[in-house]
Amino acid sequence: MKRSRRSRRKGENWIANGPQIRDTQQIMPAPLLQQTSLFVAQGFRHDAFAPCPLLSVKCMFNGSALYRADRAWFSVNEAGYLVLNDQQPYEIHIDSPTRVESFIIFFPRGWAEQVFQSVTLPAEELLDQPERKLDRPVHFFERFTRHDELVSPALVTLRRAHKSGPLADTWVEQRLRQLLARMLQAQNDALRESDALPARRVSTREELWRRLNRGRDFIHARFESALTLSDIASAACLSPYHFMREFKAVFRLTPHQYLSACRVERAKFLLERTELPVTEICFSVGFESLGSFSSWFSRLTGVSPRAWRCGKKAVLKKFSPNCPVNMTA
Numbered sequence: 001m002k003r004s005r006r007s008r009r010k011g012e013n014w015i016a017n018g019p020q021i022r023d024t025q026q027i028m029p030a031p032l033l034q035q036t037s038l039f040v041a042q043g044f045r046h047d048a049f050a051p052c053p054l055l056s057v058k059c060m061f062n063g064s065a066l067y068r069a070d071r072a073w074f075s076v077n078e079a080g081y082l083v084l085n086d087q088q089p090y091e092i093h094i095d096s097p098t099r100v101e102s103f104i105i106f107f108p109r110g111w112a113e114q115v116f117q118s119v120t121l122p123a124e125e126l127l128d129q130p131e132r133k134l135d136r137p138v139h140f141f142e143r144f145t146r147h148d149e150l151v152s153p154a155l156v157t158l159r160r161a162h163k164s165g166p167l168a169d170t171w172v173e174q175r176l177r178q179l180l181a182r183m184l185q186a187q188n189d190a191l192r193e194s195d196a197l198p199a200r201r202v203s204t205r206e207e208l209w210r211r212l213n214r215g216r217d218f219i220h221a222r223f224e225s226a227l228t229l230s231d232i233a234s235a236a237c238l239s240p241y242h243f244m245r246e247f248k249a250v251f252r253l254t255p256h257q258y259l260s261a262c263r264v265e266r267a268k269f270l271l272e273r274t275e276l277p278v279t280e281i282c283f284s285v286g287f288e289s290l291g292s293f294s295s296w297f298s299r300l301t302g303v304s305p306r307a308w309r310c311g312k313k314a315v316l317k318k319f320s321p322n323c324p325v326n327m328t329a
Contacts, residue, residue, distance in 0.1 A: 063100030
């Protein structure tokens with residue numbers, strides 16, 4: 001993971017409103033459930049290890065965080081969210097030229113299983129055995145998911161409410177359980193995506209879909225590096241040609257096209273939010289020359305990197321010269 005020299009600012013602490021991040025301070029008194037389940041933190045740098053966490057959803061704004069869990073890499077930025085399962089150890093690394101804000105939701109243990117039963121069991125069984133427990137925990141796909149119309153609106157509502165002040169435990173619990181129901185529905189939608197894969201057995205299709213997403217997440221997390229097709233396929237535990245063929249079939253892009261798109265997406269962010277020179281941005285996001293950077297940028301945005309920066313700066317100056325960018329819109 002490349003480290004930006006500009007992100008190493010003295011005296012910039014990672015400030016959070018929760019107890020499980022070291023060297024933090026409480027910034028907002030709140031009822032118990034809000035304190036233990038909803039967390040907002042911000043800063044330029046942060047490194048931590050969580051050995052036995054709860055089921056959680058990770059969101060980042062104004063920058064990105066790099067997670068490592070189960071031998072996989074995930075980059076989380078404001079374009080989406082990451083779900084990590086109960087008792088899944090993970091590392092988090094942040095080193096950013098912009099002040100990153102995280103919003104993380106932790107679910108009390110057992111809630112996902114309760115919601116799963118409520119949406120899958122017949123009404124008769126729910127009435128006869130309201131306290132019935134599942135034999136095994138609910139397991140979510142661990143992948144970076146682009147913001148959608150199902151889960152993301154619930155995340156936005158919780159983030160805005162949390163930042164507004166103390167919330168009643170009953171309101172927070174209702175919202176968390178509703179969010180879990182939406183996450184389970186999104187999981188079912190993802191399973192239906194795997195049905196399009198050519199394997200005959202359901203278990204084989206699901207495993208292939210999981211590995212392809214593992215490869216996509218590896219690209220998204222390590223696009224700043226000089227990646228090869230073999231590197232990406234190895235991260236997905238597939239042969240290079242098999243990975244390339246199935247990746248194109250599922251995501252409608254070749255691995256190289258997706259890699260270039262990730263680099264351009266990061267370049268757009270740096271052009272808009274920082275004053276870094278275009279040349280420095282070009283190489284920091286992984287392009288090997290200004291020519292290839294300009295070519296890909298123009299192909300995906302319709303304008304040159306400099307024109308993009310000028311246009312975004314002009315819009316910000318015209319409509320909100322003294323206000324921060326609204327990260328929740």
